[in-house]
Amino acid sequence: MLVLLMLLVGPARSNPSPEPFPLLLQQQLQAEFRKEGEVRWRPVTLPDSWKRRQEPTRGTGLYRIALPPSTAPAGADVALWIEHIPSRHRIRLNGHLLSDRAGQTRHLLSIGTTLVRLPPPARLQGGVDLLEIEVQGDFPRAGLGLLHIGPEDLLLRGPVWAWQQQRLAVQLVNAAASGIALFMLLLWAVRRHERALGCFGLLALLATLRNQAYFSTASPVPGALSSLLFYLLQLLTVVLLGHFVRAHVQQEAPRFRWLLHVGGSALALVGTIGILGGQSDAVRLLAYPVLIVMVLWSLALMVRHAPGDHPAQRALMPAGMLAVLVAGVHDYLYQTGRTTVSDDYWAPFAVPLIVAVFAAQLLSRLAAGLMRGDRDRLELERQVALRTAELNEAVQARSRFIASASHDLRQPMSALRMLAELLHQTLREPPVAPARTGQRITELASQIDRTSQTMASLLDGLLDLSRLEGRGQAPRPAAVPLQPLLRTVAADCDALAMARGLRLIVRPTAAVVIADALLLEQILRNLVGNAVQNTLQGGVLVGVRPHGRTQVRLVVIDTGPGLDPARLDDDAPGGGLGLGIVRRCARLMQAPLSLRSTPGRGSSFSLVLPTAALSRTSSS
Known part of the structure; x- marks a missing residue:
């Protein structure tokens, strides 16, 4: 817009020679008018609009203007510039035809401009020149604009140039x-x-x-x-x-x-x-x-x-x-x-x-x-960096878990190899005392069976973990009654507890929680199974305690050797397959898992779960 303003006002400020114009250039404001066929001339003021003075806009109009003696220097070419004139017109000076456009095709805009030179033969020396302009008024804007008279070069450098520059700017x-x-x-x-x-x-x-x-x-x-x-x-x-x-x-x-x-x-x-x-x-x-x-x-x-x-x-x-x-x-x-x-x-x-x-x-x-x-790109880069860090952390956690699983599997595998060598050695030795040799073989076979069961449970844990990570979908929370689930898990672990001389106690409960049934069962099986396997004497207690108004705390307590609470963190090494499954299931359900443990006295695992409305109603 600044450029537009400069272009529009530029012609007025860039006038090459502004001082002589008022003296040498004249504007004609008065004229006489009549329609073709009329006799009487009527005075009009230029610019003249037929419509505004209620003149019919049809037919041919004649303008007559008396030009005063020119003030142009001797020998200068005098010209007439009409800024607005109908495109079909005819101009005469003292009877001499200067311009004849009356027969041309009507221009689209009907109004144009014209510059006409006033030749010396057509001018009266020292007298008043009579200018006659004939216009075709076959459109609503018929009329005649201002007349500018003066030396041609000054007209071209003055008003004509300014008019052209303004139109060029537009x-x-x-x-x-x-x-x-x-x-x-x-x-x-x-x-x-x-x-x-x-x-x-x-x-x-x-x-x-x-x-x-x-x-x-x-x-x-x-x-x-x-x-x-x-x-x-x-x-x-x-x-x-x-x-x-x-x-x-x-x-x-x-x-x-x-x-x-x-x-x-x-x-x-x-x-x-x-x-x-x-x-x-x-x-x-x-x-x-x-x-x-x-x-x-x-x-x-x-x-x-x-x-x-x-x-x-x-x-x-x-x-x-x-x-x-x-x-x-x-x-x-x-x-x-x-x-x-x-x-x-x-x-x-x-x-x-x-x-x-x-x-x-x-x-x-x-x-x-x-x-x-730019903001989205930065946020995407931040998210990519965050996901990359999470992926690296997951890879490191998986590596630690594989190392822990390898350690857990290596122990029973080494035991199996040792027991197998002892069995072979016993079988190769000559039977000095047949009854004692048979008893020895039976003990070795029992140990091999228990060790193979331990390996089987470890492999089952790996398969369970693989199924959990391969589900490819979010947990499906639903109302889960805890008592049937506790009874099923206790029935599966009760035989092992009796074989180890332990008491497995399950406190009855009417609580109904919102959880994924499969994930919750995996957590219970691994917590109770680990507690039974790692407790030498005493027992294991499974129960439910209130936790606020809308939550319960599922607790598994044992009298084993105790456990470092840091093992609940993914970054902590060790913990075994069972604890790894528990961690992953709890994280999938977004259920807080905590551990309290005292070395030599036992451990207490607790899992906080939201209760269902039915459970809350029955409790109340």
Whole structure:
């Protein structure tokens, strides 16, 4: 916008020679006017608009201007520059024809500019020159703008140059907006789900190209087709604006959508028939109010549902659309001749403004997306580092567990080998005392059987652990009555306890907990089994104690040699297969597992579980 401001004000500040202009350049403000066929001349003030002074905008009008003697230096070429004049006109000076464009095809914009040299043969030396301008008034903006008279080189370096630079600035701004719109369309081609981006990019491209054509000196296509093309472009940009707003605020607005589809199609059909039939002015007179209503509806929808985190951000797009609406109303008044002929279109100024607003919002989204991408990348790197550390920790824990399992398996394996060698040795020795030899063989066979059972239990533990880690799914918590489960585990371990001379006591309970039944059974089997196997005298107690209002504590107490509480940690070496299974099952169920142990007096394992509603109700 700063560049635009510099370009717009630049001509006024870059005037090559500002001082001589007031002396040598003249503006003609007074003229006389009559219609072709009339006799009486009427005084008018330039710029003159037929519509504003209620003059019929049809037929041929004649202007007569008395030019005072020129103040130009002797020998200087004097010229006449008319900033706004109908495209079909004829200019005479003292009866000499200077310009004849009355027979050319009507230009799309109907109003143009002309620079005419006043040759010395046509001028009166020292007298008043009579300038006659004939214009064709077959459009609503018929009239005549200001006349600038003076040395041709000063005109070209002064007002003509300033006028050209101003129009060039507007063209450059619209060309830049066209480039931004093209970039939006390319971005939409990659992100097809961004309907708002595609609609806005297309309407901005069409609108800015149309704005640049406003300043063209020649129509790209002949006559009615050129007028039809501009009309359809105007209609399409308004319809696209409506669809853009619906997509931008994420509102279906079915009635507005119906107006866009049905109303747009009807205006396109009626406008095509009317313009090709030579009624372009009447078509614009009737269609443009409907287009203004569509823009108003779009603005109201944008005001009610404008997205954005801050009020200023939500107000940007409605402000830009309001500028477009004001420009559209002004251009409608200008198109229908309700403003002065020296006026100009405002849309070439308003459209780049709303393009800049949307581009700024899009740039803000891109910047936010990049920042969010950086944050996500850093978070992903952090998560990857965390998962890598967890994986390394798991690998190390598995390595420690394999080492512990190997140690547990090596002991019974070594014992089996020793017992097998003793058995072979006993069998090879000559039987000195047959009864004693038979007893020795029986003892060795019993020891081999017990050692093989120990190995079998260790291997079963490995298989159980493999099944637990290979389930590939989360625990399935459900209501589990504890008493049947305790009874089943105690029945399986009772024979071993009796063989070792131990008492296995299970306290009855009515507690019902929320847990995975399979995981809880594995925990109980391993805790009770380990307690029985590692206790030499005394016994093992299994019971349930309250823990708060909604939890219970499952306890397994033995009178064994005791255990280091650090073995409950995954980082601690040792612990055996049974304790490894207990740790993993408790971690899967997210149930706190604790150990209290006194060397030489025994250990107490406890597992905290939530109780079911049924259990709490029965307890109460």
